[in-house]
Amino acid sequence: MIYVPNENNDPRVNLAIENYLLDKMKTDEPILLFYINEPSIIIGRNQNTFEEINQDYVDEHGIHVVRRLSGGGAVYHDLGNLNYSFITPDDGNSFRNFARFTEPVVNALHDMGVEGARLKGRNDLVIDDMKFSGNAMYSTNGRMYAHGTLMLDSDKNEVTNALKVRKDKIESKGIKSIRSRVTNIKPFLPEENQDMTTEEFRNEILLKIFGVDSVDEVNTYELTEDDWKNIKEYTNKYYGNWDWNYGHSPEFNVERYERFSIGSIDIRLNVKEGKIANAKIYGDFFGLGDIKDVEEQLIGTKYEREDLKKVVDTIDVKKYFGDMENEDLFNLIYSIK
Numbered sequence: 001m002i003y004v005p006n007e008n009n010d011p012r013v014n015l016a017i018e019n020y021l022l023d024k025m026k027t028d029e030p031i032l033l034f035y036i037n038e039p040s041i042i043i044g045r046n047q048n049t050f051e052e053i054n055q056d057y058v059d060e061h062g063i064h065v066v067r068r069l070s071g072g073g074a075v076y077h078d079l080g081n082l083n084y085s086f087i088t089p090d091d092g093n094s095f096r097n098f099a100r101f102t103e104p105v106v107n108a109l110h111d112m113g114v115e116g117a118r119l120k121g122r123n124d125l126v127i128d129d130m131k132f133s134g135n136a137m138y139s140t141n142g143r144m145y146a147h148g149t150l151m152l153d154s155d156k157n158e159v160t161n162a163l164k165v166r167k168d169k170i171e172s173k174g175i176k177s178i179r180s181r182v183t184n185i186k187p188f189l190p191e192e193n194q195d196m197t198t199e200e201f202r203n204e205i206l207l208k209i210f211g212v213d214s215v216d217e218v219n220t221y222e223l224t225e226d227d228w229k230n231i232k233e234y235t236n237k238y239y240g241n242w243d244w245n246y247g248h249s250p251e252f253n254v255e256r257y258e259r260f261s262i263g264s265i266d267i268r269l270n271v272k273e274g275k276i277a278n279a280k281i282y283g284d285f286f287g288l289g290d291i292k293d294v295e296e297q298l299i300g301t302k303y304e305r306e307d308l309k310k311v312v313d314t315i316d317v318k319k320y321f322g323d324m325e326n327e328d329l330f331n332l333i334y335s336i337k
C-alpha cells in the first residue's frame with residue numbers, strides 16, 4: 001500500500017487529488033489518501049444539488065458545495081470529519097463490496113478502543129446504530145476508489161441545517177439521500193484520547209492500517225510539482241466549476257406561488273443543466289406588457305443567486321405586475337421564505 005500525504009482543506013482540491021490519483025497513478029498497489037475538508041456539502045454523482053442543500057444557509061455560512069464522482073447521497077463535512085480513500089485496480093469483484101474497504105478502518109477503530117464500530121446495511125459504519133461514516137465507490141477504466149467519511153467531532157447541527165431540503169416544491173428524478181441518526185466518534189474514544197485533533201486521529205488510523213509504530217515506516221509517495229499541475233486542471237474543470245457541481249443536476253421543476261397586494265403570482269420553471277429552460281407566469285395581477293416578455297427574459301438564466309438577480313433586476317416589474325419591487329419578484333423565484 002502507498003500512502004499519499006495531504007494537508008489540504010479545500011474540498012475542490014481534495015476531490016481533484018483523488019480523481020487525479022485514480023486516473024493517472026497507474027499502480028497495482030492500493031493507494032491510501034486522507035482528506036479533511038472545510039465546511040462543505042459533498043453531493044452524490046447523480047443527485048440534484050438544488051434539492052439536496054439549503055442554498056440560503058450555504059450562502060450565508062460560506063459552505064462549499066461540491067459534486068463527487070461516486071454515487072449515494074449528500075453528506076456534510078467540516079474540519080472534525082476525516083475522509084479516507086482507497087484507490088485500487090478494479091478486480092471486478094470489489095465494486096459494491098463495502099466490507100472489503102471498511103474492514104481495515106473498522107479494525108483500526110477497534111484497536112483505538114472504539115469497540116462498537118461496525119458496518120451496517122449497505123454503506124454505513126455505525127456505533128449503537130448511529131451512523132458515523134458514509135461510504136461510496138466509483139469505478140472507471142479498470143480502476144476504482146472506495147471512500148468514506150469518519151465523523152470524529154463534526155458539528156451535528158450543521159449536518160442537519162446545511163443538508164435541509166428546500167421548502168419549495170422541486171420535483172426531480174435525482175436520488176434522495178437517506179436521512180439517518182448520526183454520531184461523532186469522539187465520545188466513544190478512551191477518555192485519554194478524547195482531546196485528539198482530526199489530524200492526530202488520522203495519523204493513528206494510518207499507523208493501524210499499515211500495522212506500524214511510526215510514520216517513518218509508512219510507504220509514502222509525495223505529490224510532485226507535475227502532479228499539482230494536473231490536480232489544478234481537475235480542480236478548475238470539475239470540482240471548482242458550477243457546471244459540474246450544480247449544472248450536472250437532473251432536470252427539475254420549480255413552482256412558486258404568492259399572493260401580493262397587486263394579486264397572485266404563480267411561477268413555473270423548468271430547469272435543465274442548472275439553467276432555466278422554460279418559464280411560465282400566471283396570476284390575477286394587472287399587467288401592462290405581455291408577460292411573455294418576462295418569461296423569455298428568464299429563459300437561459302442559471303438558477304443561481306447572482307445570475308438570476310442580474311436578470312430580474314433588468315425587468316420592468318411595475319410595467320408587467322403593477323406596484324411591486326424587483327426584489328419581491330427575485331425572492332418569489334429563488335429565496336426560501
Ligand SMILES: Nc1ncnc2c1ncn2[C@@H]1O[C@H](COP(=O)(O)OC(=O)CCCC[C@@H]2CCSS2)[C@@H](O)[C@H]1O
Binds near residue numbers: 073
Ligand atoms: N460526514 C458524514 N458522515 C456520516 N454520515 C453523514 C455525514 N454527513 C451526513 N451524514 C448522514 O448520512 C446521510 C446520507 O447518507 P447516504 O447513505 O445517502 O450517503 C452517504 O453516506 C454517502 C457517503 C459519501 C462519502 C464520500 C467520502 C469522501 S467524499 S463524500 C445524511 O442524510 C446524514 O444523515
